[in-house]
Amino acid sequence: MSLQLVWNNEQTDFPITEELITLLEKILQQAGLSEGVEDGEVDLTFVDNKQIHELNRDYRGIDRPTDVLSFAMNEEHDEELTIIYDMDEHDELGEVPEILGDIVISVPQAKLQSEEFGHSLERELGFLFVHGFLHLLGYDHQDEDSESEMMAKQETVLEQVGLKRQ
Known part of the structure; x- marks a missing residue:
């Protein structure tokens, strides 16, 4: 077993290349190692601004x-249920990867930010x-200390895969 990236593209404004997916898989492996x-x-899904706006509104109550x-x-x-697999000697479950969670990225917003930051x-x-x-691992940036810690971790991983700040 290893860290696996499953991705889906639900936007049409920007092509998602194999090179990009390979880079994101490399980032995932490096972040996991770190x-x-x-x-x-x-699970990673690429969306447009309309889709991420709806998700942000529906799940976070932020209407933008x-x-x-x-x-x-x-x-x-506390209210979560435990799933129990009832298997007899003939059943075989096999290895089921633990799903860490979903990441949704707005590609148009990422494009705009890349232009603003000049990278x-x-x-x-x-x-x-x-x-x-x-975030899937529990990190957050609600205060200055946690934001500094998270930013440092992000920059370290990106530098390790050759995506340095310019």
Whole structure:
């Protein structure tokens, strides 16, 4: 087992190339290594601003588009049910990857931000992806200290895969 990226493209404004997916898979492996996460699945969906606006409004109560959203599967709540697999000796479940969660990225918003920051779209998408991945692991940026910690982790991973700030 290893970290796996499953991706889907629901926007039509910008092509999603195999080179980009390879880069994001490399980022996932590096971020996982940095955080001690060896196994699991991350689902990534590329959307447009309309779709991410709807998600942001419906799930966060914020009525505007954003760049990235993360939906962690490992958040535990007291009311959650435990799934028990009832198998007899003839059943075989096989290895089922732990789903870490979903990351949704607005490609048009990433494009706009890449232009504002003066770097490539690939770097911005990589930044948003590692940012979303860290959220899946429980990191947040609600205060200055946690934001500094998260930013440092993001920049380290991006530098390790060759996406340095310009």
